[in-house]
Amino acid sequence: MTATRRPHALAATVVLVAAPLLAAPADAAVAPDISLTGVQGHVSALQQIADANGGNRAVGTPGYQRSLDYVKGRLEAAGLSTTVQQVPTSRGTTYNLVAEVPGSDPNGVVMLGSHLDGATAGPGINDNASGTAGVLETALTYAASGEKPRNTLRFAFWGAEEIGLVGSSYYVQSLTSTERSRIKAYVNADMIGSVNPGYFVYDDNPAGTFVRDDLTSLMSAEGVPAEYVDVQGRSDHAAFLRYGIPTGGLYSGGSEPKWAAQANSWGGTAGASFDPCYHRSCDDSSNIDPTALDRHSDVLGGILWKYAGQDFTTSAQRPAA
Numbered sequence: 001m002t003a004t005r006r007p008h009a010l011a012a013t014v015v016l017v018a019a020p021l022l023a024a025p026a027d028a029a030v031a032p033d034i035s036l037t038g039v040q041g042h043v044s045a046l047q048q049i050a051d052a053n054g055g056n057r058a059v060g061t062p063g064y065q066r067s068l069d070y071v072k073g074r075l076e077a078a079g080l081s082t083t084v085q086q087v088p089t090s091r092g093t094t095y096n097l098v099a100e101v102p103g104s105d106p107n108g109v110v111m112l113g114s115h116l117d118g119a120t121a122g123p124g125i126n127d128n129a130s131g132t133a134g135v136l137e138t139a140l141t142y143a144a145s146g147e148k149p150r151n152t153l154r155f156a157f158w159g160a161e162e163i164g165l166v167g168s169s170y171y172v173q174s175l176t177s178t179e180r181s182r183i184k185a186y187v188n189a190d191m192i193g194s195v196n197p198g199y200f201v202y203d204d205n206p207a208g209t210f211v212r213d214d215l216t217s218l219m220s221a222e223g224v225p226a227e228y229v230d231v232q233g234r235s236d237h238a239a240f241l242r243y244g245i246p247t248g249g250l251y252s253g254g255s256e257p258k259w260a261a262q263a264n265s266w267g268g269t270a271g272a273s274f275d276p277c278y279h280r281s282c283d284d285s286s287n288i289d290p291t292a293l294d295r296h297s298d299v300l301g302g303i304l305w306k307y308a309g310q311d312f313t314t315s316a317q318r319p320a321a
Contacts, residue, residue, distance in 0.1 A: 050123030115161030131189035188249035211248030
């Protein structure tokens with residue numbers, strides 16, 4: 001998660017929400033479990049890439065390019081089509097990677113996204129190899145399922161998030177108004193494996209209230225209550241939000257301390273940071289809680305399967321104005 005415009009605390013909304021699981025449509029496919037082993041394998045691969053490339057995966061470095069090559073190779077091996085978009089930045093050209101599973105409805109697109117770059121101080125494993133790994137394994141699981149989605153499924157891996165959300169902003173701005181109108185929901189995964197984890201769901205976009213509620217319900221099904229949070233435009237959903245596109249997201253907490261009430265609900269250590277290695281050299285593969293990584297990845301799978309077959313044209317499924 002980018003450090004720009006970073007609030008000292010996440011206290012804008014502090015509501016623990018244990019929501020009932022919303023019923024899926026009768027013909028909706030049930031999401032399989034997203035393999036923790038698979039997600040951890042991607043985390044390990046990105047750590048190894050950082051180790052072999054100066055200790056980080058930041059924009060403009062060989063570590064970032066090797067990270068993109070790894071993700072692209074895994075997606076293409078699973079049969080997904082990919083597009084690499086050049087993005088101009090203050091540090092030279094970087095790249096977004098987007099993969100797609102075509103849907104039967106040409107007017108419906110659902111997106112999952114995460115930023116692929118890390119901070120310069122370290123390998124960037126919780127921030128954000130964790131989100132990258134969760135989105136990647138969800139994409140691979142869907143590809144292996146043989147499901148045929150109603151809505152086109154798009155998986156985005158953004159460049160240059162850490163220097164100002166550059167990649168995602170460039171992508172959304174490059175779309176025509178018609179192309180933007182086809183995106184029915186964008187779900188962001190940025191830091192989903194914090195070692196002293198929280199379970200936060202974005203609540204900063206009225207157009208995305210239905211996404212927030214669906215993520216909350218899926219988190220409840222994982223056995224933990226979600227807490228709503230306004231991340232104040234600090235991650236890649238902000239580019240979509242600015243154009244009125246419904247957004248939501250998952251976040252397991254940064255350098256801010258966990259409160260006692262949160263520790264009572266989620267476990268962990270009150271008074272300690274959710275992620276004591278935020279933007280530090282110690283943000284390596286030891287800086288991951290596997291339970292948090294597993295739960296958040298399963299929620300990503302649940303939301304993808306739900307929205308893959310959802311009819312966003314009907315009044316029952318259309319987000320409230």
